[in-house]
Amino acid sequence: MRLRTKIILLTTVVVVSVGFLILISIRGVIINAFRGELEKKAVSIANNVSEGVANFILEGDYFQTTQALNEVISREKDVEYIYATNEEGKIFAHTFHDGVPAGILSWNPLNEKGMNVQLLDTEKGYIRDVGVNIFDGTRAELHLGIREDSLKQTLNKMRIITFSTTLFVLFLGIIAAFFMSRLITKPLNRFVEFTKVLGRGEFGRTVEVQSGDEIGELAQSFNRLSLELKSAREKMEEAYTYTHLLQVEKLSSIGQISAGLAHELKNPITTLRMLFQAFIEQPDMTKEDAEVVYNEIEKIDNILTRFLGFVRQKAFNYSEVNINNLIDRVLSLSTFDLQNYRINVHKDMIETLPTVKADRSLLEQVFLNLIINSIEAMPDGGEIRISGKTDDGFVEVMLWDKGIGIPSSMKSKVFDPFFTTKVNGTGLGLSIAYNIVKAHKGKIFFDSTEGAGTVFTVKLPK
Ligand SMILES: Nc1ncnc2c1ncn2[C@@H]1O[C@H](COP(=O)(O)OP(=O)(O)OP(=O)(O)O)[C@@H](O)[C@H]1O
Ligand SMILES: [Mg+2]
Numbered sequence: 001m002r003l004r005t006k007i008i009l010l011t012t013v014v015v016v017s018v019g020f021l022i023l024i025s026i027r028g029v030i031i032n033a034f035r036g037e038l039e040k041k042a043v044s045i046a047n048n049v050s051e052g053v054a055n056f057i058l059e060g061d062y063f064q065t066t067q068a069l070n071e072v073i074s075r076e077k078d079v080e081y082i083y084a085t086n087e088e089g090k091i092f093a094h095t096f097h098d099g100v101p102a103g104i105l106s107w108n109p110l111n112e113k114g115m116n117v118q119l120l121d122t123e124k125g126y127i128r129d130v131g132v133n134i135f136d137g138t139r140a141e142l143h144l145g146i147r148e149d150s151l152k153q154t155l156n157k158m159r160i161i162t163f164s165t166t167l168f169v170l171f172l173g174i175i176a177a178f179f180m181s182r183l184i185t186k187p188l189n190r191f192v193e194f195t196k197v198l199g200r201g202e203f204g205r206t207v208e209v210q211s212g213d214e215i216g217e218l219a220q221s222f223n224r225l226s227l228e229l230k231s232a233r234e235k236m237e238e239a240y241t242y243t244h245l246l247q248v249e250k251l252s253s254i255g256q257i258s259a260g261l262a263h264e265l266k267n268p269i270t271t272l273r274m275l276f277q278a279f280i281e282q283p284d285m286t287k288e289d290a291e292v293v294y295n296e297i298e299k300i301d302n303i304l305t306r307f308l309g310f311v312r313q314k315a316f317n318y319s320e321v322n323i324n325n326l327i328d329r330v331l332s333l334s335t336f337d338l339q340n341y342r343i344n345v346h347k348d349m350i351e352t353l354p355t356v357k358a359d360r361s362l363l364e365q366v367f368l369n370l371i372i373n374s375i376e377a378m379p380d381g382g383e384i385r386i387s388g389k390t391d392d393g394f395v396e397v398m399l400w401d402k403g404i405g406i407p408s409s410m411k412s413k414v415f416d417p418f419f420t421t422k423v424n425g426t427g428l429g430l431s432i433a434y435n436i437v438k439a440h441k442g443k444i445f446f447d448s449t450e451g452a453g454t455v456f457t458v459k460l461p462k
Helices: 003-059 062-075 149-199 214-281 287-312 323-333 335-340 360-376 429-439
Strands: 079-085 091-094 115-122 125-133 141-147 318-321 343-348 356-359 382-391 394-401 443-449 453-461
Touching: 003 062, 003 079, 003 091, 003 115, 003 125, 003 141, 003 149, 062 079, 062 091, 149 214, 214 287, 318 360, 323 335, 323 343, 323 360, 323 382, 323 394, 335 343, 335 360, 356 360, 356 453, 360 382, 360 394, 360 429, 360 453, 429 443
Parallel strands: 343 382
Antiparallel strands: 079 091, 079 141, 115 125, 125 141, 318 356, 382 394, 394 453, 443 453
């Protein structure tokens, strides 16, 4: 059932029951009051008439008595009959047209009382018989029957008035209920529409209801909910794209690397196969041969170790990373090489560098690869300078060396997997660093002058 129908039904029930209750309670009061008044009136008329006819009765003037009684009957609408008895208790005069009803004297016998009222249930409805004694100590009485006609009329009138008033109030009530329900259902309908909008996933939309009442509060809550849903979804989507990107990134780089890996492994394995083939034909191995075997195996081991290190990284383990501390740790890891190659390090980081959300061990790998490259670019010793700053939403770390530099012809290749100019290099260091930085939505680039030095810049989002 629609809300509007319910409100209208409820109003109808309330109005009708109120009308009914009023009718019932007032009816009793009116009937009692009316009967009281009627009785008073009847007693008063009876007394007057009895005084008026007392002498006629004494004188035995039947004609005058009957005339006096008839006069009263014609004057008083409610009076049904009047009769008088003489001192012997016999009917003396009356107003009955069709003769005196049988047993009338037993209807309301006074039995020496001065006055008595008796309710008679007759064919003409309730009639009150008021009997008064005309002469004390005799049986001369005057009896007057009064009908309740006007009570019936009054009650009918009252019923009509109550009924029409109830109808009128009902009419007003239904109109009021109609408007009231519109007042309530209109915004409610908007809410219903709005929940459909939310159901369709159109988060962030708001419902326009401006009122200071509960409905207004409800609208505000709805709008808050919508905005919260929107931001929750955005966060979810962001998180999804982020992990998704990382995954895609990693898969593509693994594919790229795997192809190179097979190629790279082929060379040392071919060398080993040839050596061992020679060894089968002529089983004496020189120290040089053994060294070659050892070196080739080490190369294979190197390549596989780095490759596995990259591939094994299953999930990125994010935390707030303080770049300053991270660089310190990487430097302490490379202390041995730094001292061995007599390289000074100048670290010039801003202490208040904000943290970045990153996988700590991966970032360590990035900076370790860069520092090792710099060390390897300065075989005769030199200097490494590390500086840090923030730059529109990024934390920027720069790593300078005064090494051999990268020739222009190689600049486009240094990030390629397996590109190396070193005898024992795998060529994976920078490609791994590149992929890690990219997975963090960062940037890595360099500037280099052959013979003068190289500067690598890593930018990570704050
Ligand atoms: N700081 C640098 N100065 C001069 N050349 C560099 C520097 N960094 C990288 N390179 C050049 O880029 C090449 C690729 O570097 P990358 O780190 O990827 O591999 P690698 O250092 O050769 O091998 P690995 O990292 O496995 O030891 C290096 O061989 C070198 O020629
Ligand atoms: Mg390297």
